[in-house]
Amino acid sequence: MNSKKNAPADALDTFARFLQDRGLRMTRDRRAIIRQVFEVHAHFTMDDLFIALRLKGERLSKTTLYRNLPLLVESGLIRRVPGESSDGRFEHVLGHPHHxxxxxxxxxxxxxxxxxxxxxxxxxxxxxxxxxxxxxxxxxxxxxxxxxxxxxxxxxxx
Amino acid sequence: MNSKKNAPADALDTFARFLQDRGLRMTRDRRAIIRQVFEVHAHFTMDDLFIALRLKGERLSKTTLYRNLPLLVESGLIRRVPGESSDGRFEHVLGHPHHxxxxxxxxxxxxxxxxxxxxxxxxxxxxxxxxxxxxxxxxxxxxxxxxxxxxxxxxxxx
DNA sequence: TCCTTATTGCGACTGGTTTCCATTACCAAC
DNA sequence: GTTGGTAATGGAAACCAGTCGCAATAAGGA
CATH class of the missing domain: 3.30.1490.190 (Ferric-uptake regulator, C-terminal dimerisarion domain)
Incomplete structure (x- = not known):
């Protein structure tokens, strides 16, 4: 049940561990970001993410995203999509098979x-x-x- | 003599034709840009190019570069170097086979x-x-x- | 519950790029 | 060679994504 099927929850765990290891804290905003990122199977920009979260009623600021996405990258949960035309795009890593x-x-x-x-x-x-x-x-x-x-x-x- | 050896001159011809086809004009600045770009076999940024041209005594402005490099890209003579880390870098194409x-x-x-x-x-x-x-x-x-x-x-x- | 300290939001700021507009320079036609 | 229509240019202002400083907030261990 706690298998690979639940990507958002797994990612949340992974990230929580990552944060703890470095003396950082799990917050409401961070939880919301992870959830959003792993619910959607598509590339996204900072702005996509910001808008999606706002639509869901989250009240975080862009600054928070700019501060947290690098952490997600560092934790290995997401990565910047390489390639010129996909400048500024990210994708999550768990459960996103290569193509x-x-x-x-x-x-x-x-x-x-x-x-x-x-x-x-x-x-x-x-x-x-x-x-x-x-x-x-x-x-x-x-x-x-x-x-x-x-x-x-x-x-x-x- | 007018063989493939003279990349800058060939590029100049190609670009002149490209411009003519679209009702654009060959100018001193454009000539200088082409010459510089094809003399150096290395990636370059807007700023690299700007500085190199200024050092050669050209008096063009950055604005001119920002306006003309896209034309060079369109003409196929140069291309943006792909890859996240090489953001904003260009390379010339003639004599630079696909890789x-x-x-x-x-x-x-x-x-x-x-x-x-x-x-x-x-x-x-x-x-x-x-x-x-x-x-x-x-x-x-x-x-x-x-x-x-x-x-x-x-x-x-x- | 308290207290330390990470996190956040806001607004100011930055560096790279684009736009505006008045001036200059191509170049085709005379 | 001169002229005229229009593209090209320079400089400054505007733009924009991303970053920073600071005061207020909130995790989360003691």
Missing amino acids: DHLICLECGREIEFSCTDLETAQDNICRRYGFHPVWHRLGIWGYCRRCRARRSVKPKER | DHLICLECGREIEFSCTDLETAQDNICRRYGFHPVWHRLGIWGYCRRCRARRSVKPKER
């Missing part, structure tokens, strides 16, 4: 995928360079099936 | 590599999704050989 993205330049849609061949090729590269990988991020930009179809109808466009 | 990055979380070093298996795997993915790729970007974060060696000396660390 990469196809991003459509026309409609902006992001398609998630994962591919073992890709992972294998990456492992090979890392081995070749004596590099110990921790995580990676691959984005492929281009045109999705839907937009290509639409395009082919009026090929003169552009 | 991906291994980024060390400890020392920050970026190792460039390219790998056909990886490209192949990506092509397969795209085919599977009916996606037409235009470009991609892969970053692998982890620990480089050097830092791992240093670490293994004091294995209790972490």
Whole structure:
């Protein structure tokens, strides 16, 4: 029952331990932040989080977020999403399996995928360079099936 | 003589064409920017570029850089260096073939590599999704050989 | 419950980037 | 070469995300 299923509660425990180890305190705001972060399975910005929490009736300030997200990162519960276009975005780590993205330049849609061949090729590269990988991020930009179809109808466009 | 060897001149031509196509003008400042960018084979920030140009006696303003670098990016001559830690950095593209990055979380070093298996795997993915790729970007974060060696000396660390 | 000290909110502040607008300079047409 | 329409530019002001200082608040161990 206290298994992996309850990510928010697990994360709360982990964070509580992390705080205690460093003589910091668990507060209402911190609890709310953790809960929110692990309830939603998507990337988020400071502002996303702020708005979501305010909508839930939490009265914390942005300053508090700016002060606490670095702690969450340090604790390993969340991480900044690497990659230029995802500047200022975070994602939680527990229960968020790895995936990469196809991003459509026309409609902006992001398609998630994962591919073992890709992972294998990456492992090979890392081995070749004596590099110990921790995580990676691959984005492929281009045109999705839907937009290509639409395009082919009026090929003169552009 | 007018071969690939002269990157700055080639880039200047390319950019001139790019500008003309959009009804924009080639100016002294733009020429100076291109020349500088293609003379130096290294990542650079707005400020690096500004200082370098000023040292060369150019009297352009930062505003001009902020206005023109996006054009260079659009023209494909330079690109923003991906990766969180290299926020705000650019690199030129001509004579800088496609590559991906291994980024060390400890020392920050970026190792460039390219790998056909990886490209192949990506092509397969795209085919599977009916996606037409235009470009991609892969970053692998982890620990480089050097830092791992240093670490293994004091294995209790972490 | 008390008391120490971490946490918080607010407003001021910062550094990087963008915008405004008056002036300058391209460059195509004469 | 001169002219005219319009893009480009510089400098200052505005903007914005993120940070800091400080007084008030609230964890949580004694």
